[in-house]
Amino acid sequence: MSVVKSKPSLDGFYGEFGGAFVPEMLYANVTQLQQQYVEIIAEPSFQKELNDLLRHFVGRPTPLYFASNTSRLLNTNIYFKREDLCHTGAHKINNALGQILLAERLGKTRIIAETGAGQHGVATATACALRGLECIVYMGEKDIQRQAPNVARMRMLGATVVPATSGSKTLKDATNEAIRDWITNAENTHYIIGSVVGPHPYPDLVTKFQKIIGEEIEQQLLTQTGTALPTHVIACVGGGSNAAGAFYNFIEQPSVQLISVEAGGEGVHSGKSAATTQLGTVGVLHGSKSLVMQTADGQVIEPHSISAGLDYPGIGPLHAYLYKTERASFYNVTDVEAIEAAFATTKTEGIIPALETAHALAILSKLTWKPSDVVVVCFSGRGDKDLATYMPFLK
Numbered sequence: 347m348s349v350v351k352s353k354p355s356l357d358g359f360y361g362e363f364g365g366a367f368v369p370e371m372l373y374a375n376v377t378q379l380q381q382q383y384v385e386i387i388a389e390p391s392f393q394k395e396l397n398d399l400l401r402h403f404v405g406r407p408t409p410l411y412f413a414s415n416t417s418r419l420l421n422t423n424i425y426f427k428r429e430d431l432c433h434t435g436a437h438k439i440n441n442a443l444g445q446i447l448l449a450e451r452l453g454k455t456r457i458i459a460e461t462g463a464g465q466h467g468v469a470t471a472t473a474c475a476l477r478g479l480e481c482i483v484y485m486g487e488k489d490i491q492r493q494a495p496n497v498a499r500m501r502m503l504g505a506t507v508v509p510a511t512s513g514s515k516t517l518k519d520a521t522n523e524a525i526r527d528w529i530t531n532a533e534n535t536h537y538i539i540g541s542v543v544g545p546h547p548y549p550d551l552v553t554k555f556q557k558i559i560g561e562e563i564e565q566q567l568l569t570q571t572g573t574a575l576p577t578h579v580i581a582c583v584g585g586g587s588n589a590a591g592a593f594y595n596f597i598e599q600p601s602v603q604l605i606s607v608e609a610g611g612e613g614v615h616s617g618k619s620a621a622t623t624q625l626g627t628v629g630v631l632h633g634s635k636s637l638v639m640q641t642a643d644g645q646v647i648e649p650h651s652i653s654a655g656l657d658y659p660g661i662g663p664l665h666a667y668l669y670k671t672e673r674a675s676f677y678n679v680t681d682v683e684a685i686e687a688a689f690a691t692t693k694t695e696g697i698i699p700a701l702e703t704a705h706a707l708a709i710l711s712k713l714t715w716k717p718s719d720v721v722v723v724c725f726s727g728r729g730d731k732d733l734a735t736y737m738p739f740l741k
């Protein structure tokens with residue numbers, strides 16, 4: 347078996363997946379990013395500025411919490427990597443701050459972003475407020491309705507929230523609008539993509555800003571248990587940034603099992619699902635070659651998930667590669683199972699998870715564990731934004 351690598355090739359490919367398929371109008375911006383990103387983020391002054399912000403503004407390192415009640419119920423060892431305790435409530439801020447510092451060094455003054463659940467929009471608006479930059483966030487009209495608290499937060503932070511009204515009016519459509527804006531304003535604008543998707547270098551760039559999650563897991567496990575490597579790392583996958591961050595350090599450690607959980611929606615074969623690896627075929631979406639939910643003639647199929655952050659018909663090229671090479675195991679969880687897991691975890695552990703995170707949590711009771719297993723769940727975000735979705739299920 348060939349070795350599964352965590353880094354892409356120089357032109358941004360993970361096996362057959364990745365690359366940069368962009369319109370000519372974006373060629374200069376994407377090339378500039380490709381040529382400069384590695385060097386800029388390796389600069390000691392960049393690293394110092396970012397690390398100071400992550401520590402004092404975001405609150406890193408986030409705790410690695412031994413979930414004793416869940417562990418007892420499942421007769422194993424479950425740890426939550428508490429990204430829900432990051433400032434703004436999810437892992438997205440790690441990437442948003444990194445990209446803001448990068449945009450400043452590239453001389454860009456205007457920031458655009460797409461958002462699904464609104465967490466990336468809030469993180470980007472927060473970073474822009476901090477650094478005094480103009481911020482425009484594209485968001486599907488349907489997501490604007492189901493994630494109202496985050497829309498209010500973005501506006502209060504000074505961002506302009508622009509509704510995307512085409513297609514399913516969700517994340518894919520917001521991404522299309524953001525790309526259209528970037529083409530029109532390429533000169534002064536940096537597009538902060540919120541996940542490990544998009545043309546090279548974004549998948550690698552965003553992974554580099556999220557890999558701190560896995561680095562901290564390794565250090566914290568070593569301190570807390572005497573062993574740095576878990577047996578399993580579990581994460582939900584929308585585009586795949588919290589999973590990429592949690593997995594990265596362990597991809598080349600074959601003893602660590604990587605478990606990815608996609609949104610099954612109303613069931614993989616119900617016609618209302620977002621389980622991209624199960625339903626997708628090889629295609630190009632938003633600038634990179636990956637697995638895409640599409641018709642035989644390449645039209646994107648509208649995805650469905652109760653969770654806005656997982657409601658996306660693609661998956662980052664790194665994850666398509668981890669799927670194809672079988673380095674990660676892929677599962678999917680339905681809307682109902684995610685809701686049940688959210689209520690169960692809240693009652694058992696006293697932590698209200700984001701709906702996205704609830705997908706990762708739902709897999710815990712579906713798989714079997716050994717008493718000696720050390721299972722880390724990337725607890726990607728907190729559930730405050732999802733209360734309106736949870737309330738009708740309150741018994």
Ligand SMILES: *Cc1c(COP(=O)(O)O)cnc(C)c1O
Nearest residue numbers: 465541584585586587588702727
């Ligand atoms: C955005 C989001 C996700 C999904 O995005 P990834 O890029 O797949 O991580 C998962 N959890 C939360 C809390 C989110 O906000």
